Amino acid sequence: MNENALRAYYRAKGEETVGIAYRSRMHCFFAELEPSTPVTEQNLADRVRYIMRSKIFDDAELGRLRREAIPSSNESAMAGDAAPHSTDQHPHVEAALDLPVVVDSNDDEIVSHELEKMRSILEEAILETRSTPLENRPRLPRIPLSKRNRAVVRALNPMLVTYLEASRDLCETDSILFGAAVAVCRIIGAKLPMAGRATTQSSAIPAWRKRIEDRIAKARALIGRLTSFRSGNNRPRIMRTVRMAFAGTNISLSQPDITQKLTERIDDLKQKIAAWGKRIRRFTDRSRRFNQNRLFQSDQKRLYKSLERPKVCGAGQGPDQADIIAFWRGLWSEPVNHSEGPWMEVVASQGASVTPMDPITVTPEDVAEAVDSD
Template sequence: MHRLFAELEPSVTVTAQNLADRVRYILRSNIFDDVKLERLRREAFPSSNENATTKDAVPQVAEQPAHVDTAANTPVADSNDDGTFAQELEIEQMRSTLEEAIMETHNTPLEIRPRLPRIALSKRNRAVVRALNPMMVTYLETSRDLCDTDSILFGAALAVCRIIGAKVSTAGRATGQSSAIPAWRKRIEERIAKTRTLIGRLICFRSGNNRPKIVRTVRMAFTGTNVSFS
């Protein structure tokens, strides 16, 4: 698949892994229907000879992306290379977790997304982030707008939390925010309470209560007005 793509688009530099990831993402997200895929194949191979090549090669890429990915990227187990094989398996698991998280949060409204915790900047956590960064290129290049990019970045953050085992709250953001009193409401309620206190002391003063605290409050209330204290 990578050799064929290099022949069709020699000016585009892409690795075999990124190309396989992009094909798998396009097929699973159903960005193009069968009719459009067939039209793209015909545009890529306008001549009859190239059409024959398309019938033999392209369906294997479109219909069996898992087979292409396995053949191109899965290492062969070797008794002298157990460490490398284990590392490759871990990378593939991280790639699968990233893909699942991005697809799960794709176009998910902000209010129902899970709340992500703060993670410690340990050596292991930094290594996980560095491993996922190059995997995100494929998804970010297919982003259509800023909202789509935000969804991809949130999915990547969710994947990091799942890989390192951080606890992710299943309750959406709206649950935590609905129980909290907005700041504007608190300010209004405080002003109402102060006004009620002032009204009560004015009533006490009019009834003949001349205690120093009441008198002081009344003088402050009428400061700068034309109302006579008497």
């Protein structure tokens, strides 16, 4: 079974023309070789992949099975390529189709009509990128390294030569390369985010804060309805809200102490609002401290700049210099007699036994030594 599975694989790979739908042909060939063995396309493909990875057959046996499956192929070309993930090149197939084909030893084949479509997508993407401001460009996603994606990139690379040779400056070169990346994403079907969505995502309100703010808004609305009912408002909408507030309890709106119950309910809601507000402030402070600590480790200059308060420029003309001097002279030049309390005597008696410190004189040599040590 293993040998026939490999024969069917090599034959399907040798007779296909596009290189992307060989599994159905391999399944048909295997059914001819093993009519008594029921197997699905997926199981057969998995079996062939397991045989190749587990090295059940050596290179010589793989070459023999390949030659038996495709006797008309070039034996010298077949001997050196026995990997299960490789795509075989067959000159007789290309000559029969008479189509220019881009072929890579590790990639699927791309026929000429696909190249023309790629060229039109590339041209459209480059023109669109040139007319789009830099801040409005979409963020490029990560592309998986599959055979088809590598083949698309290899096919688009020669097309960029004409655009790059005609480029006049670095900005235009950047637009060409970015447009090529956008074209690759469109060809392989990768999703591109909308322009400007990345900037709005970072400034969005966190989900936990939005939930708490919604609770606070509903509690405040309920407090307003309960206060209105306590003041004598008996409209149907108010009555319905009050009944919903006391639902599940043994409190009736017709009982004599309903005013006290309303007051207790309002106080309870106010306490919850205060607790929710403290939770928001606590979470916000914790998040700010965390971000500041992380920023201090990565970029201290940016942290200190964010901590600076904006300068407030006063409107109008500033005070006169003579007025400023007169104001401060009235505070500091006039002698003031302070009334000292009895505690000053207690402090003076306690400090009488303390030995005064020797006076310190800072010399230029001390300053130079301190600077050199740093």
